[in-house]
Amino acid sequence: MDVLIFHALSRRDIMRLSGKRPLHAAALVLTVAAFGTLAVAAPASAKAPESATLAVTGDPDDPITEGQGVAFSTASGDGFNVWGTANHLTVQVFDPPTGPWTIEVSAPVGQSLAVGTYTGATENTYESPLPGIAVTGADRICSFGQTGSFTVTDISWGPHGYLERFDATFEQRCNYSTGSARGEVHVVNPPAPPVLAVGVDVARSGTIDTAADEVTLRGTVTCNAPATVYVEGGVTQTWHGERAEGIVRAEAACTPGAPVAWTSSTPSFTSVPFRHGAVTVSANAIAYDTTYDVFVGDADTAVVRLKKG
Numbered sequence: 001m002d003v004l005i006f007h008a009l010s011r012r013d014i015m016r017l018s019g020k021r022p023l024h025a026a027a028l029v030l031t032v033a034a035f036g037t038l039a040v041a042a043p044a045s046a047k048a049p050e051s052a053t054l055a056v057t058g059d060p061d062d063p064i065t066e067g068q069g070v071a072f073s074t075a076s077g078d079g080f081n082v083w084g085t086a087n088h089l090t091v092q093v094f095d096p097p098t099g100p101w102t103i104e105v106s107a108p109v110g111q112s113l114a115v116g117t118y119t120g121a122t123e124n125t126y127e128s129p130l131p132g133i134a135v136t137g138a139d140r141i142c143s144f145g146q147t148g149s150f151t152v153t154d155i156s157w158g159p160h161g162y163l164e165r166f167d168a169t170f171e172q173r174c175n176y177s178t179g180s181a182r183g184e185v186h187v188v189n190p191p192a193p194p195v196l197a198v199g200v201d202v203a204r205s206g207t208i209d210t211a212a213d214e215v216t217l218r219g220t221v222t223c224n225a226p227a228t229v230y231v232e233g234g235v236t237q238t239w240h241g242e243r244a245e246g247i248v249r250a251e252a253a254c255t256p257g258a259p260v261a262w263t264s265s266t267p268s269f270t271s272v273p274f275r276h277g278a279v280t281v282s283a284n285a286i287a288y289d290t291t292y293d294v295f296v297g298d299a300d301t302a303v304v305r306l307k308k309g
Contacts, residue, residue, distance in 0.1 A: 046081035046092075049074065049163075052187045054093055054101060056137065059179025064140050064172070067179075070101065082187055085161055086112040088125060088132070091185050098138040103170060103185050105150050106132035117151040121172075135172045135181050142174035158192020160292035165189070193291055198223045198254065200231060200285035202302040207309030213273040215266060215306055220259035221252045221285050229254045231262050233282040235304075237274055244268040244275075248283050279304050 053073040058065025072078040072093040079095040088106040106125040107113045118131035123145040125132030133148040134141075150170035158164055166187040173180040199222040206217045221229045233248035246266030254260045268274050282301045289296055 046083040047163075047189075049080050049082050049187045050189050051075065052080040052082070052091065052185075054080075054091060054103060054183065054185045056101065056103075056135065056181055056183035058181040061177050061179030062181045063142065063174055063177055064135055064137050064181045066140075070096075070137065072096070072101065080187075082163055082166075084163075086157055089113060089163070089166065091166070091187060096138070101137040102135070103168075103183070104132070104134040105152075105168065105170065113152055113155055115152050115155060117149065119149045121148045121150060122146070133170060133172050135170065135183075142172075143176070145175045146172050147175065148172035148180075159195045160294055162192045162292065163187060163189060164192060194224060195292060195294075196223065196225050196227055196287060196289035196296050198227065198229050198285050198287045198296055199298045200229075200283050200300050201259070202281050202283050202300045202304065204302060204304055206279070206281075206304045206306050208274055208276060208306040209309050210273070210275070213267045215246060215274050215279065216309060217248060217264050217266075217281055217304060219262055219283060219300070221254050221262060222256075222259050223254040223287065224256055226256070227254050227287040227289075228252075229260075229262075229285050229287045231264070231283050231285050233284050233299075235266060235279050235281045237277070237279040239272065239275055239277075242272040243270060244272040244279075245270050246274070248281060254287070274306070276306055276308070279306060 051074045055071040056065055057069040058067060060067035074080055078093050081092045081094055084090050090102060090104045092100055092102040094100045104125050108129050108131060109127050121131040121133035123134060125134055133150055148171050150168050152168045154165050154167040156164040169184045171180050171182040201220050203218040206215055208215045215235060217235060229252045231250040235246045235248060237244045246268055248264045250262035250264045252260045252262045281304045284297060284299045286295055286297045
């Protein structure tokens, strides 16, 4: 997560070596890989919209439409997929018997698609200083590129590239043709649901079994939607210049409404055993947001007092 969270310090907070902090996306992926449960963040994928329409007509010399018109809609049972980013958007009807129909538009590089008219669009729909357009249908494409324009009349984004609404008209001409294809596209989705949020806390007391050289640590996780939360981190203790080290590893089935407990037990993985007294515990919480295909997380570091278990 890229938004920093600031906390007012209390006497309890001062005991932490560093306060709670949100994890950035790269750190989340590394943490999950270290834990060994999930490896990488899932890429953005095509989504079926709640409702959509695509209508295309063309001149006789247009190689895409061949002078014919087509109209598709989810209300008629046609299958749509939508994917892209704020800069680049693709709407596809994937199941016509003659082959898929696709409209692809992009703003100039570094810009987001917005309400307005884009002229001088070319076949370059990625990383171009000009707008981009690509209309294909029934396995027909502009073999030598195309030019065109499109007008966005409505567009609204939620978090992580969630498209709420998209309405546009467009016109495209293949470079070797005297005819054009033109049409309009409409996409509607429900309002964007909240992004999954998780929190983690480390309890300020733990237990130690000196005979087994094992410490047991506890804490809680919270969430705003049901999620499996993976907790991993480390525990360290320095005694007269010698250092004992262990790991924190736990899994919690989190549900909203109340904190959910987690427990982790670990021996020292160095030649130095744990002893009664204070240890430093770091805990990273990771969960996968299935709605937005992203990892979210939180972290807590605390000084924990060990007592005999």
